[in-house]
Amino acid sequence: MEGEIEELRLAISKAGSLPPFDVVQDLLLSIGVCVRCVFRLFGVQGDVYSSSLLTETTVYGIFGELHGNRSDSTPKILLTQDLTGDKEKKKVYCNICLGILQFCFTNDGNDYNLDTSSKQQTTCLDNLAEVVANTVKAEGYQFHDFSVEISIPIITMANERAFWIYLKNKYGSQDWFKEMFHIEQISIKDALKLSVISSLQSHMNAKHCFGSSRIRLTYVHLDASSKLQNLLAKELASKKRKNDSSHDCSIEDSECVSDASIRKVLDLLEDSDFSECFALPRERESKPCHLTVVPCRMATFIGGRYLKYSRRVSQSRWIIDDERIGDASVEEIICNSVLQKCRGDTYKFHSAGREDMDVRMLGSGRPFLVEISNAKILPSSAIVKDIANTINYSKDKFVFVKSLRVLGNEAWEMMREGESEKQKQYAAVLWISRPLTERDIEKLSKTKDLEISQKTPIRVLHRRSPLVRKRIIHWMKVEKIVENGQYFLLHLCTQAGTYIKEFAHGDLGRTYPCIGSLLECRAEIIQLDVTDVIMEGFD
Incomplete structure (x- = not known):
């Protein structure tokens, strides 16, 4: 005293x-x-x-x-x-x-x-x-x-x-x-x-x-x-x-x-x-x-890359007229596991672009970020590993995550940059209205850094602004499926944000040039997979 x-x-x-x-x-x-x-x-x-x-x-x-x-x-x-x-x-x-x-x-x-x-x-x-x-x-x-x-x-x-x-x-x-x-x-x-x-x-x-x-x-x-x-x-x-x-x-x-x-x-x-x-x-x-x-706690970020193996899983929850479309969503599968372990209030799911529900995400996976609001438990390395195991070893195995870890606020800026400035690679099974020729293969394979104009596709006009977007097709590579057939496998690398399905069939002239205009025939994508999203910081 x-x-x-x-x-x-x-x-x-x-x-x-x-x-x-x-x-x-x-x-x-x-x-x-x-x-x-x-x-x-x-x-x-x-x-x-x-x-x-x-x-x-x-x-x-x-x-x-x-x-x-x-x-x-x-x-x-x-x-x-x-x-x-x-x-x-x-x-x-x-x-x-x-x-x-x-x-x-x-x-x-x-x-x-x-x-x-x-x-x-x-x-x-x-x-x-x-x-x-x-x-x-x-x-x-x-x-x-x-x-x-x-x-x-x-x-x-x-x-x-x-x-x-x-x-x-x-x-x-x-x-x-x-x-x-x-x-x-x-x-x-x-x-x-x-x-x-x-x-x-x-x-x-x-x-x-x-x-x-x-x-x-x-x-x-x-x-x-x-x-x-x-x-x-x-x-x-x-x-x-x-x-x-x-x-x-x-x-x-x-x-x-x-x-x-x-x-x-x-x-x-x-x-x-x-x-x-x-x-x-x-x-x-x-x-x-x-x-x-x-x-309270400021936003906590957990990110990595995800692979999607099912053509019945959308990226985000898809409800039309109170009815779910598809079996599940990547967002729900990943975020529900994260939210449960971190005991947060809400979440936001961010990804470097998106794929359609019927498109698989393979290869290196697509970068994603989960923003957790007011997480009561800070995710340790053990918790992050537990989250990954819960997702990867689930019964359905719709989604697989890799390189999962806690990220800082800078990850959000990286994600925004990756949505429009990075490159993405695809593998697509295409059908054309006539047999594929060697000249077709040579023409597509020699095409480099092709600039295309894409009006907002008809299929997304209800939710996207009607704009004209300039995109680059960096390269294409063709593999025959059967000799003198009308089906072939196309590998291509494009600027992020390119509508690949529309690049194939032209979307009634809204995308030009397209595969159909280059080959002077009708073209349709039968199956499409994303094989690589080139983006540093999420590996």
């Missing part, structure tokens, strides 16, 4: 920005401002905010000693004194932060209220950290690290403004007040983080840093906010009657007025007008803020 008091005494002695002792006494005892708000508004820096001894009683005593007051008292004795009268019994809260920096709040019907003793200050801080940690645990999150986001009532901004107006009116002529405008103040949010982070790390057994895991603390004080809203509404109405003019904005009699609206009204009011309706000292709040704790 003595060591902690010495640390606090040292911190206070170095806080040259604090005002004189009588001003601190006025703020703590008369105005009802908590110690942490006094410290932060006068720019006190450092770890002092997390000290359990940072109470009105202790600081009052130490500050008095350092300024030559109460020299007959010691901090140890002062710890047992009740300088605030019956404040503990009434449980009144800071006139600026509304108890936030006193670690007082209500949560799920439980009250975590104010006690002025240092022991109870430690308990209040531990209560806050424990509530946060228990919420994270109850919702099933695995947090190895975390960052904290804080939302506070807009009334705290009005409280701070009233605080500075009070100081200006009462102490504006004093030298210390003129010098304080060079001080960098600390916000309630930052002061709360400085206070609670160490305890949170201990309770959660996790490191505080900026990462994908976040905890949002939302403080709301409906009573105080409603009072502010009513006061501002009356002030605006009064000004309107006096000036007989309309204002740019107004506050309506509603519980759902936005913070932005209140902030705009506050900005409209001059200090003199603001003081008439909202001035210190005033009756202090007897209830703390309500605290809501919401843990």
Whole structure:
């Protein structure tokens, strides 16, 4: 205890920005401002905010000693004194932060209220950290690290403004007040983080840093906010009657007025007008803020390549008139396994292009990415391996995944690039309306980097914009199936986004040139497989 008091005494002695002792006494005892708000508004820096001894009683005593007051008292004795009268019994809260920096709040019907003793200050801080940690645990999150986001009532901004107006009116002529405008103040949010982070790390057994895991603390004080809203509404109405003019904005009699609206009204009011309706000292709040704790995690990405072996499986879920088309979808097979293991809220499936349901995806596989929203469990290498095994060894064996792993945000950019800028290889069984000749084989095989124009195919016009797309056929290779037959195997490499079926039959002239126009006959694809999607970063 003595060591902690010495640390606090040292911190206070170095806080040259604090005002004189009588001003601190006025703020703590008369105005009802908590110690942490006094410290932060006068720019006190450092770890002092997390000290359990940072109470009105202790600081009052130490500050008095350092300024030559109460020299007959010691901090140890002062710890047992009740300088605030019956404040503990009434449980009144800071006139600026509304108890936030006193670690007082209500949560799920439980009250975590104010006690002025240092022991109870430690308990209040531990209560806050424990509530946060228990919420994270109850919702099933695995947090190895975390960052904290804080939302506070807009009334705290009005409280701070009233605080500075009070100081200006009462102490504006004093030298210390003129010098304080060079001080960098600390916000309630930052002061709360400085206070609670160490305890949170201990309770959660996790490191505080900026990462994908976040905890949002939302403080709301409906009573105080409603009072502010009513006061501002009356002030605006009064000004309107006096000036007989309309204002740019107004506050309506509603519980759902936005913070932005209140902030705009506050900005409209001059200090003199603001003081008439909202001035210190005033009756202090007897209830703390309500605290809501919401843990969340930024999007998690798992990606790799998939192979599709069935011609009855679409890439995404296909429902027409409430009836499923096909046996399953690649998206559902992969994403349901990922979502189950990671315990996320929702998913999005991204792929480097797509194939029709009756087209198999073979060879190296098509790159894909699963974006998991708010995953409660971070996928480890063991979990990723388990996901792959679940998909690859399923009874149906429709889909196979390879190179599956956790990817960063950069994978999304790679995926978008791969949709239009990469090359893809296909193998197609074609039929033409006459026997294939050696001249046909030579003509197709010598075709290199052929530019074609494709209007949006008729079969997808209902869901795609009617555009003309320029695409490149890089090369083609022909294999005979039977001598002098009308069927042959065509291998081709094209720019991503090429409609291959339409390149064969021409789509009633909407794709030109096409296989039919090159060979001067009718052409149709009987079967089509994707054999390679050339794209780095997913192997």
